[in-house]
Amino acid sequence: MRQLSLTLSVIFLLAAQGFSVAADDTKPGQSAIAADRVTCSLQPKAVEPSDPSSTSAIPHVEKFVAKEHFKEDIASNAPVKISWLGATFAKRFANKIEDDAGGASLQSYDLSAASSDNEILAKLGQGHESRLADVWCALKQQPNGSSGSLEISSKPNVFYVRDTAGELGAVDVLWGGVGWEIGASPVSDKPRWQAGTRVFSR
Numbered sequence: 001m002r003q004l005s006l007t008l009s010v011i012f013l014l015a016a017q018g019f020s021v022a023a024d025d026t027k028p029g030q031s032a033i034a035a036d037r038v039t040c041s042l043q044p045k046a047v048e049p050s051d052p053s054s055t056s057a058i059p060h061v062e063k064f065v066a067k068e069h070f071k072e073d074i075a076s077n078a079p080v081k082i083s084w085l086g087a088t089f090a091k092r093f094a095n096k097i098e099d100d101a102g103g104a105s106l107q108s109y110d111l112s113a114a115s116s117d118n119e120i121l122a123k124l125g126q127g128h129e130s131r132l133a134d135v136w137c138a139l140k141q142q143p144n145g146s147s148g149s150l151e152i153s154s155k156p157n158v159f160y161v162r163d164t165a166g167e168l169g170a171v172d173v174l175w176g177g178v179g180w181e182i183g184a185s186p187v188s189d190k191p192r193w194q195a196g197t198r199v200f201s202r
Contacts (some may be wrong), residue, residue: 064098064133074179080136080143083179089171092163092184098131101191106134108149117170119189120199121160129201130159135171135182138200145175155196160187 070093076079085094107127111120121128138157142148150157156172163169163184171184193199 032039064136066096066132067094068093069136080139081145081179082174082182084181086183089182089184092169093132093161093171096132096164098133106138106200109199111193111195111199113195114191115193116189117190118189120193121187124201128160129168130161130200130202132161134200134202135159135161135173139173139180151198154185155194155198157198157200158193159200
């Protein structure tokens with residue numbers, strides 16, 4: 001197994017930013033180094049973009065219904081501009097309902113080398129799993145692809161989330177120019193995530 005080296009990237013989830021996803025298509029690389037944790041709220045508050053990264057909790061919500069949030073819509077009044085939802089994401093995640101999101105903070109890592117999902121998960125350890133509510137929370141901070149904690153270049157943002165069957169999958173998000181592209185794929189041993197891919201965990 002190739003040794004992973006992860007350059008940890010401080011994330012400001014409260015700062016506006018965007019990122020792209022090529023779900024259903026995987027990309028290489030990741031090694032983990034301790035990263036700063038950042039706040040994300042499903043009820044955004046005005047925050048200074050220069051605020052230092054910090055640990056913050058996602059507020060409690062009773063239920064998070066994925067299909068009520070993840071919809072293709074690039075209208076100017078869309079809560080988050082989404083230009084594409086991959087077939088795998090639709091099949092595995094669109095019908096998911098999550099209970100109370102609880103208090104969670106997110107941490108990000110930029111991969112310094114191409115890596116497989118299993119290599120990344122081994123480096124992340126027990127806190128590797130995110131929730132769809134976390135993904136949505138991050139998207140809400142950068143609904144139009146502005147800069148922020150999510151990468152908005154051609155590099156994807158990856159979250160490891162359990163699907164409706166309870167199986168862990170890779171959800172990747174990437175800014176496609178007019179909206180976010182959101183995909184998903186099974187966890188794999190193939191080094192498909194390229195260097196520069198941004199990985200999020202709790």
